[in-house]
Amino acid sequence: MGQILQLMYVFFKIGTFSIGGGYAIIPLIQEQVVEHYHWVSRQTFTDIVTISQMTPGPLAVNTSTFIGIQIAGIRGAVFATAGCVISGVCISVLLYRFFKRHRQSKYILEVLNGLKASSLGLIISAAATILLLAFAGTETISRKMTWxxxxxxxxxxxxxxxxxxxxxxxxxxxxxxxxxxxxxx
The missing domain is CATH 1.10.287 (Helix Hairpins)
Structure with a gap:
């Protein structure tokens, strides 16, 4: 049960700190499940992201579900998915109430513009990582890459x-x- 709770906690953090969702969340998930916890290899992670893109539903939810299955079967999938979704639901309700109250503020609109720019950067980073893994089997550009x-x-x-x-x-x-x-x- 310890690993399942850890899986839920990791995806709760990912769900909480992923601004932009979709492709913007891929580097954050990869950092946690590949580099930090070593739950899956880079190639397995790339395969999971690919499958997650082809299945209906949000990319982060699908990815958390597939990684949960890899780590702890059906229970892992349920806990990882719940961890990924819980914070998003709570934050969405709070943000809805906040923006409803402050919808005319120019400062709030500028903050949102900044968040859009950072999300774009994360999406570009995720796309570059996926393309490099698919085309060269590596995440970093070097002269010794085999295409x-x-x-x-x-x-x-x-x-x-x-x-x-x-x-x-x-x-x-x-x-x-x-x-x-x-x-x-």
């Missing part, structure tokens, strides 16, 4: 197909998965 040119080609191709021909992204994801299965099996 996976097939992964780069699939990424560029899918990007073009979605943007130019407006094909349903789910069909493109399935096609890319099939290509990956054939190439990497």
């Amino acid at each position: 996976d040119w097939i992964a780069v080609a699939v990424f560029i191709s899918t990007f073009i197909v979605i943007r130019k021909w407006k094909i349903n992204p789910i069909l493109v994801i399935i096609a890319a998965g099939i290509i990956g299965g054939l190439v990497y099996s």
